Amino acid sequence: xxxxxxxxxxxxxxxxxxxxxxxxxxxxxxxxxxxxxxxxxxxxxxxxxxxxxxxxxxxxxxxxxxxxxxxxxxxxxxxxxxxxxxxxxxxxxxxxxxxxxxxxxxxxxxxxxxxxxxxxxxxxxxxxxxxxxxxxxxxxxxxxxxxxxxxxxxxxxxxxxxxxxxxxxxxxxxxxxxxxxxxxxxxxxxxxxxx
Numbered sequence: 011x012x013x014x015x016x017x018x019x020x021x022x023x024x025x026x027x028x029x030x031x032x033x034x035x036x037x038x039x040x041x042x043x044x045x046x047x048x049x050x051x052x053x054x055x056x057x058x059x060x061x062x063x064x065x066x067x068x069x070x071x072x073x074x075x076x077x078x079x080x081x082x083x084x085x086x087x088x089x090x091x092x093x094x095x096x097x098x099x100x101x102x103x104x105x106x107x108x109x110x111x112x113x114x115x116x117x118x119x120x121x122x123x124x125x126x127x128x129x130x131x132x133x134x135x136x137x138x139x140x141x142x143x144x145x146x147x148x149x150x151x152x153x154x155x156x157x158x159x160x161x162x163x164x165x166x167x168x169x170x171x172x173x174x175x176x177x178x179x180x181x182x183x184x185x186x187x188x189x190x191x192x193x194x195x196x197x198x199x200x201x202x203x204x205x
Contacts, residue, residue, distance in 0.1 A: 065100040116145060
């Protein structure tokens with residue numbers, strides 16, 4: 011049932027948002043060199059890597075200067091990028107990953123390999139399900155890049171404080187995966203974005 015909802019919602023959203031995507035594609039292309047999509051290796055279900063789609067919000071090869079983004083202090087983010095990140099529009103490209111079956115709309119956010127390699131055996135449970143576009147952790151840490159931007163050591167803050175809390179929230183979802191919690195998280199995410 012969840013897979014059916016994933017496909018139906020993804021197709022409807024891609025069709026509905028196609029005029030907005032066209033505008034964003036043009037804006038991204040005009041503002042900075044490079045493609046409109048950014049594809050980053052992430053870790054998915056069963057510890058397998060896949061390419062995560064995002065609308066490009068940073069300069070080309072920005073990851074060479076670190077994997078974390080640190081809010082307004084991050085000079086790698088383009089002007090268009092600030093806008094699409096603020097409203098989480100860059101994440102909608104992951105609907106492609108959902109249609110491909112690599113992700114679900116709801117599930118633990120896929121992490122980069124560097125941080126997955128730091129997981130304990132117990133934390134690896136988050137890799138037992140498909141990663142998602144949104145989850146309880148995405149709602150709780152909606153302004154994560156601002157938190158990191160205020161830290162003296164963003165990577166240490168992420169590894170020692172944010173990542174463990176995110177994993178605990180992911181485990182909460184995994185313990186109770188059903189269609190009601192699926193739609194509850196979608197609705198809570200929409201409310202958070204609108205606020």
